[in-house]
Amino acid sequence: MIPKIAVSNFGGGKSLVDWILGVMRECYNxxxxxxxxxxxxxxxxxxxxxxxxxxxxxxxSISSVGFSGRYFAMHDAWKGTPRIVIxxxxxxxxxxxxxxxxxxxxxxxxxxxxxxxxYVIPIPQPLRELGRAFxxxxxxxxNILYLISVAVKDYEVTRLLHEAGYVDDQTEYVRYxxxxxxxxxxxxxLARGNAPAELLYLASQLKCLGCAAPLTSAEKLEKRVTExxxxxxxxLPKEYGENLLRxxxxxxxxxxxxxxxxxxxxxxxxxELIAVPLxxxxxxx
Numbered sequence: 076m077i078p079k080i081a082v083s084n085f086g087g088g089k090s091l092v093d094w095i096l097g098v099m100r101e102c103y104n105x106x107x108x109x110x111x112x113x114x115x116x117x118x119x120x121x122x123x124x125x126x127x128x129x130x131x132x133x134x135x136s137i138s139s140v141g142f143s144g145r146y147f148a149m150h151d152a153w154k155g156t157p158r159i160v161i162x163x164x165x166x167x168x169x170x171x172x173x174x175x176x177x178x179x180x181x182x183x184x185x186x187x188x189x190x191x192x193x194y195v196i197p198i199p200q201p202l203r204e205l206g207r208a209f210x211x212x213x214x215x216x217x218n219i220l221y222l223i224s225v226a227v228k229d230y231e232v233t234r235l236l237h238e239a240g241y242v243d244d245q246t247e248y249v250r251y252x253x254x255x256x257x258x259x260x261x262x263x264x265l266a267r268g269n270a271p272a273e274l275l276y277l278a279s280q281l282k283c284l285g286c287a288a289p290l291t292s293a294e295k296l297e298k299r300v301t302e303x304x305x306x307x308x309x310x311l312p313k314e315y316g317e318n319l320l321r322x323x324x325x326x327x328x329x330x331x332x333x334x335x336x337x338x339x340x341x342x343x344x345x346x347e348l349i350a351v352p353l354x355x356x357x358x359x360x
Contacts, residue, residue: 173247224338315349
């Protein structure tokens, strides 16, 4: 079944919009799902998209919505139905296979995470305990939870797409997102010495690692993808990099199909392996 896709087009040419719709429909046709309706927003310029999303953040009193770094597309379900937003200026700079992989990635989110329950998640007990122990605000903990949750959901999407036979495009897509930009590396340098800032940065690194991790289950891809994952954390102190990899390659591998439970499991692992040791070390400085 192919869902009804309602297109809101802000500057995309007809042939390009039709191509995007073709990629989406083929993916929906291949993967079993219960999606009936999808909102598709296409922006010619990422500045327009950021402005649009910023207005929604203010209107709905939500946080952590928007584009970051190298990503040209995103998915949410804040209004109760799946919505995919694509920025053409970012997308068109990339190889076609990466473009396809990114579009299919968002389709996967709409299939697995297309309702609001996946965006309104209670703060897990390990994060609450972390907050009490180190006097961290609810707002700060919510941001950490958001970063953990997007990593978990990205893992689930790559697992779904890989199982459906999408290999080449997903491999190229994760290779692309695993290449840290100069801005990201500088972001770590700026965070150094501030334990809460370091912790937010490390949580943000889970997204690309989680997205890539399911591909390591394939014998032909395991070595290559693992090397890319290691390369993406080379700018971090060895302990942090190794523990991020351990979370995504070991803890995530045991995920079942319950997304909320997977987020709780990931939160426990992140607190035990990274958050508590980092914050305790910060308190001693």
